[in-house]
Amino acid sequence: MIFCARSHIGNRRKRNEDCYHVPEDGRGRSLFVVADGMGGLSYGNAASRATVDAVVKAVEEESGLLPARLIFDAANAANVLVRRIATKAGQNTVMGSTLTLALVEDAQVYVGNVGDSRAYLLDGRGLTRITRDHTYVDELVRAGLIAPGEARAHPQRHAITRAIGIKEKVDIDVFEVQWQRGDTLLLCSDGLSNHVGDAQIELILKRDGGLGAAADALVETALRNGGDDNITVVLAQNLDGEVPA
Template identity: 35%
Template sequence: MKIGAFTDKGKTREINEDNFFVSEFEDGSGIRFCIIADGMGGHNAGEIASKIAIDEIQTYIKESYHEGMTDQQIIQMMQDSMKKANTVIYNKSLENEMYAGMGTTAILCFIQNHYLCVAHVGDSRAYLIRGNDMYQITTDHSMVEELVNSGSITREEAANHPQKNVITRALGGDKDTQVDIYIQEYMSNDIVLICTDGLTNMLTNSEILAVINSHNNLQLAVEELISIANDKGGLDNITVVAISL
């Protein structure tokens, strides 16, 4: 499998509150997964929240996964890993007033032989790229997405809506959280791309697709995506992980 992964703080933020993890795909364990998290909160608490999410989720997966697990067991493991991270972040936010209200988005993408299993909380996104087509796998947990779904605004109006960065679900925001699961079959040479909104707020889907398809090297592709996002203003931290399946 070919992999590209990179993160950058962007042009306007003082620190990078994004974090990501990609498993060692060739270590023989059979575990193939990646995670991204986009933290939020004052006093650098967003950076703490996203780091906790990455650490807790990857540790839980590594300790829980074993060969021969059923599809339902894998889904349950993924949900449990996210809920464990939610509990740790929520409890830490109560222990230290500097961390009050901190939280993070999270996407966990687990790769099986013929399908992706994606666990998702927040407005970071997962896409499947197949040739000249790009499909969004996840649905944003955001105020704007709810307005679009209710018919209050159009998808075009959502792109510049003043509340487009208001999310409705995050790890650490409440004692309990709901984790959405998506199952996506894939074909040989498909690419899964997961990213924070620092990318999707700066580039359109067609722009992202054009960059991915212009490179044989996914590392160069994700670095170019981040460079373009920064050229357009770099208004947020930017993280991109792409994996050729």
């Protein structure tokens, strides 16, 4: 397996409130994480950093658990930590973060998500979105009240319905997918998905040039298309046990 990550502040933001994690070498069970913080001032950055740190710690300490249970526990650990930090910061402090993580074990990928950071899989059939956005607009689309094409321009497209740290209990979706040699996993914040459509993401990932070039192209395309948010991209490719030098 090879992997890479890119994170860009974007064209308009004053700070990067995204945070990510990739493994050291891709051997054994490998963890990938993307978190997009919210809260204003420095709280968004603190929330995403705490979310990633808590998830990494939980996975390291509870590695004997089944993947689905491990993802659930990691999300809850992140929720507790972010709420604790918000409480210490003051009664009126609102902090939260999205969370999308992937646990890779051989041919299996276990994905968890809260919020609107996404996970995709590119395989021989094309690009598939693994996760479901937890947003008000996505709920409207699923209910048939607006068309999918209307979602990107909807005035409430950024309103999320789930996040780490906002409520006492966190609800995380868990998915299991298989990947084979040559398949590519993408985790990203909404700074990418809000500006680069799925069809364009697929075209970029299918280009020759390597994983790093694909990550750069995704970020550059998001910036050209507006780039009004932080942009984070994590890519991993299954090479049947090969690891980066």
